[in-house]
Structures are given as C-alpha cells and as structure tokens.
Amino acid sequence: MELLSFCLSHTICWLFIVSCLARSILRTNGLPWRRATKNKKKKIPEEENRMSLLDLPDLTLDCILEKLSPSELCAMTSVCSELKDKCVSDHLWEKHMEKKWGRLMGDAAVKEWKSHVDTLMLCLGDSSRSSFSNTKWMRSRIVANLKPFSWLSRNHGCDYRRGSQVAIDSVMYWYSNLENGKFWFPAQVYNRENGHVGFMMSCYDAKVRYDCKSDTFQARYSAHGRRAAEEKVAWQRLRPSRIDTMSRDLHVSDCLQGLRPGDHFEIQWRRTKEFPYGWWYGIVGHLQNCDGEENCSCHADENVVMEFRQFRPESPWRATVINRKNHRETGNETDGFYGGVKKLGTEEEITTWKRLWPAQVLE
Numbered sequence: 001m002e003l004l005s006f007c008l009s010h011t012i013c014w015l016f017i018v019s020c021l022a023r024s025i026l027r028t029n030g031l032p033w034r035r036a037t038k039n040k041k042k043k044i045p046e047e048e049n050r051m052s053l054l055d056l057p058d059l060t061l062d063c064i065l066e067k068l069s070p071s072e073l074c075a076m077t078s079v080c081s082e083l084k085d086k087c088v089s090d091h092l093w094e095k096h097m098e099k100k101w102g103r104l105m106g107d108a109a110v111k112e113w114k115s116h117v118d119t120l121m122l123c124l125g126d127s128s129r130s131s132f133s134n135t136k137w138m139r140s141r142i143v144a145n146l147k148p149f150s151w152l153s154r155n156h157g158c159d160y161r162r163g164s165q166v167a168i169d170s171v172m173y174w175y176s177n178l179e180n181g182k183f184w185f186p187a188q189v190y191n192r193e194n195g196h197v198g199f200m201m202s203c204y205d206a207k208v209r210y211d212c213k214s215d216t217f218q219a220r221y222s223a224h225g226r227r228a229a230e231e232k233v234a235w236q237r238l239r240p241s242r243i244d245t246m247s248r249d250l251h252v253s254d255c256l257q258g259l260r261p262g263d264h265f266e267i268q269w270r271r272t273k274e275f276p277y278g279w280w281y282g283i284v285g286h287l288q289n290c291d292g293e294e295n296c297s298c299h300a301d302e303n304v305v306m307e308f309r310q311f312r313p314e315s316p317w318r319a320t321v322i323n324r325k326n327h328r329e330t331g332n333e334t335d336g337f338y339g340g341v342k343k344l345g346t347e348e349e350i351t352t353w354k355r356l357w358p359a360q361v362l363e
C-alpha cells in the first residue's frame with residue numbers, strides 16, 4: 001500500500017494527466033493503431049473509454065519515463081513486470097548516471113566497476129561472460145537482488161522490503177551500488193584529512209564511497225606505514241582518479257619547456273620513495289637573478305622555479321627549482337621528492353584550487 005500511495009502521489013498522478021491528454025488526442029484523431037485494436041475484440045462500452053499507460057505508443061511512454069527521477073523509476077519497477085522491464089533499461093539510467101556521477105566516474109572508477117562486475121560474474125560461475133573488451137556496457141544478463149533500496153528509504157521514507165531483481169551488468173545496478181555506498185571507487189581528494197596542515201593545496205588518491213544520508217563521502221588513503229581515513233568529504237573536494245598515472249607512477253612531464261612565470265601547475269611530491277605521490281598546486285615563479293616582469297627572461301632559462309605560495313616566503317617548502325631538460329624525480333629524504341609536472345590548462349582547474357586556499361599562510 002505504501003508503494004502504491006507513493007506511486008500515486010509522486011508519479012502516477014503526473015503520468016495519469018499525460019495519459020489522459022494522450023487519450024484525448026487519440027480519440028480526436030482516431031489513430032489507425034487504436035481502431036485496429038478495437039476491431040480485434042468486442043468491448044464493453046465503458047471499457048472502451050479506459051486506457052492503460054501501457055497502451056501508449058512506445059515512444060510516448062519512453063518520453064514520459066525519461067522525465068522520472070531515479071527513485072520514481074525504482075518505484076515504477078514494482079507496478080508490473082512490463083513496466084519493470086522498461087524502467088530498468090540502461091538508456092533511462094545512463095542519463096541519471098551521467099547527471100549525478102558522470103564527473104567522478106572517470107576511467108579509473110569505470111575500470112574498477114567493470115572488474116567488480118567481472119568478479120561477481122565469476123563467482124556466479126559464468127566465467128565465459130567475464131571478459132570485457134570494450135568500454136560499452138556489458139551485455140550478459142545475470143541478475144542480482146537489490147534489497148532493499150535503502151537509499152530510496154532514506155530519501156523518500158518508503159520501505160521497499162520486497163527488493164527487486166536487476167541485471168548485474170545494468171547501469172541501474174551500478175547506480176544503486178553507488179547510492180548505497182556499496183561501491184568503493186578510486187578518486188582524488190583535495191586537502192586530505194580535513195585540510196590537515198601537512199596536506200593543504202594537495203590532492204591525493206583514495207578509495208571513496210558515498211553516504212547518501214549526509215550526501216558526503218568516506219575516504220580511505222593508503223600510505224606507507226600508516227593508513228588514514230576521513231569522513232564527511234564534500235563533493236567539491238573530489239575529482240576522478242587518473243588511469244594514466246597511478247599514485248606510485250612518475251608522471252611524464254611534457255610541459256616543462258613551455259612553462260613561464262605566472263603559469264599554474266601541479267607537481268607530484270612524496271615524502272619518501274616508499275610513499276605514493278600526491279599532486280601539489282603551485283605557480284611558476286621568477287629566478288633569483290631576474291629583474292622581474294619588465295626584463296624577464298626566465299622562460300629561456302634551463303631551470304624553472306616552482307613556487308608554492310601557500311607557504312611563507314622563508315619556508316623551506318616555498319619553492320623548488322627543477323631543470324627543464326633533465327627533470328625526472330629530484331629531492332632527498334629531508335625535503336621529499338618532486339616528480340612529474342603538468343600545466344593547468346583550464347580556468348576551472350585553477351578556480352578549484354583557489355577555492356581551497358588556506359585561511360592563513362603556512363609555515
């Protein structure tokens with residue numbers, strides 16, 4: 001009953017209006033498909049005026065279903081098997097996936113999910129379907145029980161004890177796993193550990209999972225000798241992990257020759273060679289012997305000054321100098337090791353870093 005009232009109040013009412021409108025149009029125009037139906041069997045007069053949502057042409061019904069939210073689509077799956085088949089369709093969920101999770105589901109997270117599905121398939125004894133050669137959704141239809149839709153209960157106060165069978169390889173299953181916080185995925189976290197002073201203006205790899213109750217994330221960082229975790233990480237502090245540079249790989253710096261004072265960059269840094277790299281934000285500075293903006297020729301020098309302006313000028317962390325030609329990884333056990341560099345190309349990247357700027361200059 002709860003489900004029915006939910007549907008009536010949130011979805012069906014709206015759909016019913018559209019259905020009535022469609023019905024009125026159909027009556028007026030006397031479309032051929034409707035007349036053909038009438039000829040098939042003799043109808044009781046009052047039944048002739050009734051029309052089910054499923055009597056609508058597929059395209060019209062699809063247009064209506066596309067307007068539904070994820071929770072409304074889930075609710076509709078419990079109405080009847082025909083509507084369920086339509087409401088679990090990947091094409092309806094891809095749009096919701098993109099809207100809510102598109103920014104964070106980078107290549108690394110997609111790869112992780114596929115590997116997770118692969119493992120599930122293997123566990124279910126279907127090894128023949130377990131290899132994926134492209135980035136399209138996997139097509140084998142092994143089902144899993146989503147029970148209950150806990151994120152729905154939290155968001156809408158509904159109790160879906162019955163659960164629902166959905167394909168493991170469906171976008172809906174992926175979406176539900178993200179919302180339920182069952183899927184830990186790779187992402188990078190800005191200013192890790194709640195802006196711990198040792199990590200301000202950096203971005204580190206982590207495994208994160210969503211908590212729909214607080215609309216934030218839990219993060220786990222892996223580091224040599226110490227595991228750290230953090231709760232209540234806001235959406236704005238996350239970005240997708242890079243699949244081309246894992247946290248222990250040295251990034252290939254292909255921007256060094258073109259760097260000029262004032263350019264914004266990120267550089268890999270790690271405390272010792274056993275630690276993973278984090279990405280640190282900085283701005284290219286002037287060489288010590290440079291007169292400044294007017295007669296600057298820093299861009300032509302073989303060395304480039306990498307400045308970290310969140311630190312005081314006298315701080316040992318304020319700047320480092322790297323060689324444009326031969327740079328790979330430089331540093332020592334005291335100052336840490338500076339790795340690959342990437343130049344920030346978009347205003348959005350720079351704005352994101354500026355938003356994270358500490359309230360006070362660091363020592």
Ligand SMILES: [Zn+2]
Pocket residue numbers: 261285286287290291292293295296297298299
């Ligand atoms: Zn200069």
